[in-house]
Amino acid sequence: RKEVEQDPGPFNVPEGATVAFNCTYSNSASQSFFWYRQDCRKEPKLLMSVYSSGNEDGRFTAQLNRASQYISLLIRDSKLSDSATYLCVVRLGGGYQKVTFGIGTKLQVIP
Amino acid sequence: NAGVTQTPKFRVLKTGQSMTLLCAQDMNHEYMYWYRQDPGMGLRLIHYSVGEGTTAKGEVPDGYNVSRLKKQNFLLGLESAAPSQTSVYFCASRGSSDTEAFFGQGTRLTVV
Numbered sequence: 001r002k003e004v005e006q007d008p009g010p011f012n013v014p015e016g017a018t019v020a021f022n023c024t025y026s027n028s029a030s031q032s033f034f035w036y037r038q039d040c041r042k043e044p045k046l047l048m049s050v051y052s053s054g055n056e057d058g059r060f061t062a063q064l065n066r067a068s069q070y071i072s073l074l075i076r077d078s079k080l081s082d083s084a085t086y087l088c089v090v091r092l093g094g095g096y097q098k099v100t101f102g103i104g105t106k107l108q109v110i111p
Numbered sequence: 112n113a114g115v116t117q118t119p120k121f122r123v124l125k126t127g128q129s130m131t132l133l134c135a136q137d138m139n140h141e142y143m144y145w146y147r148q149d150p151g152m153g154l155r156l157i158h159y160s161v162g163e164g165t166t167a168k169g170e171v172p173d174g175y176n177v178s179r180l181k182k183q184n185f186l187l188g189l190e191s192a193a194p195s196q197t198s199v200y201f202c203a204s205r206g207s208s209d210t211e212a213f214f215g216q217g218t219r220l221t222v223v
Contacts, residue, residue, distance in 0.1 A: 008151070087153070101153045103152065
């Protein structure tokens with residue numbers, strides 16, 4: 001089983017739609033969770049951290065379910081500019097601790 | 112705002128040639144990383160450094176060497192390039208108390 005698993009997609013959604021991605025992780029000792037965004041042929045950039053209580057940043061909502069070992073990203077009112085690959089990132093702990101990236105989920109928002 | 116700068120951005124090598132990729136960061140970060148990204152594989156850690164003068168192996172270190180003689184620079188070397196090393200290479204850095212890692216723009220390497 002992969003340490004971090006994501007559906008690679010692509011998810012093709014119309015503008016204005018709500019879309020959700022899930023990511024599962026295998027190591028129950030994982031402590032930190034993030035979503036990164038990567039545009040085509042560009043470097044990954046932090047979208048948001050994921051907190052235990054769930055957190056929201058504008059149209060983006062991230063949630064963590066420790067019992068089932070998955071995190072989710074919800075995007076409301078999708079924009080064309082949201083088209084990108086979304087990487088799930090899991091870290092074991094603070095300082096230097098092992099960081100594992102998922103393969104990413106590709107989102108294409110269609111006019 | 113330079114952030115993390117990688118050079119070169121593109122390179123084509125012949126099998127057996129050597130080269131060095133340079134990563135430079137101006138954020139006084141302790142941690143620096145080299146990843147490779149291949150289709151369907153995600154980002155995989157090659158080597159990392161937790162401070163000046165220190166390096167350690169990551170997930171896929173074979174065929175690569177690294178050095179961190181100065182805090183701001185992290186070099187990745189390929190001694191004898193192989194076609195399997197065709198990939199996009201990303202450098203990243205992070206402060207010891209930070210959650211966010213900052214990535215360079217990537218180096219697209221093709222080994223023929």
